Amino acid sequence: MADREKASRNRIKDLSSRIAITTLKAVLIYLIYYAVSPFVLPFQTFIPGLAETIEIFIMVYIVLMILGDLTAGTIYNCFFNVGKALFVISYLLLLAGDGVFMASYQNFSLTADLTLLYTIAALLGLLGLAKAVLQTINFMSERAETGIKP
């Protein structure tokens, strides 16, 4: 009875510490975004909707991160990690389009070929996906060794 109570207390303690760490991480990421966003604002003139696009990305990323952290130690954590990596890759692919960035200001227009940068970013996204897949394999093999159901 006492062991069960202790285990329950530990679980609550563990969950609350996880929630606290996740909240801290989410707040930290949002604070970084908040600090960086004034530097993004001047580019709003050239790229309409830039701030909104970045905000949506940050929001979805934070939500996936929170869900992943809250489900740490379960198979759902692996799902959310893979989902997060896939979201980054697909977001980059959607954002890249044909890889050519165009902006105009008054009668000047700027065209930049960002294909190489997008390729590097997509490769980094793939590295993130590889990490998430390796985490899943590791998690499953650890569970198989200990005999605990995932």
Next chain:
Amino acid sequence: MNVPIRMLGIITLIFWIILIAFIASAAYAIKDINFNVGKPEFAPTPSGDIKFSLPLYIDNTVYYDLKGFNITTVVFSENDHELVKDSTFVPVISKGQNATIVHNVTLHAGQLAERNPQLMLNDTEFNIVVAAGFDFAELMPTQLSTNFTYPWGAPFHNLALGLPRYSTTGPSITQAALTLSFDNHAAFDIVGAVSAKIYDSDGKALAESQTPIAAPMQTHFTVEIVFPLSADSAPESSLAEGHVELFFSTPAFEYGPVVIPYG
């Protein structure tokens, strides 16, 4: 396996930070490059062409070199017909360098007169597209372009011939004189000669003459073209109407024939 996974995560994070820092600095750098286009100038060359000079001032105050700087200018007529295209290549504009590039485009007046004769008679506006392409930070091929219009003044605007006046000696006409006038709206002086051929109403060539012309830019020019007529020329009645063929010859260009009826 936990350590390799953690290492992979750390390496990925480091690469992300480097990439984001590079993108941020590059974006700010592009914003901070001072790129000014000076006043375009049209000037005639000694060889008789018209040189279009466009001064460009580039102050590369950023951390990256601008490599393979290529400026291309395309001059279009009012109906989007390409008149001339020229490029200037600068291999590198190093960081911190303040470069002044004079980009020259030569408009061959002879070609203009030959391919677009209406430009000799009608004022119009040229559409000029200037594109500057460069490899930014050796990673991003970038192009900055702008377009503007430039008023083109026709060298023979309002080209007209007056009514012929005849001089007679006894019963026969000895010479015919017509007043040629035009406004030189061009950005260059016209110095040369006009060859003229007068035809009667039946299309028979009666006489020809050559008259020197000197019309400074932005001036009205008038000259009298005198045709000496032979004794067996047509009677005055058949000279009442007809046409004159004009052919302008200058060191810069040759233009003609321009057919103007008289009478």
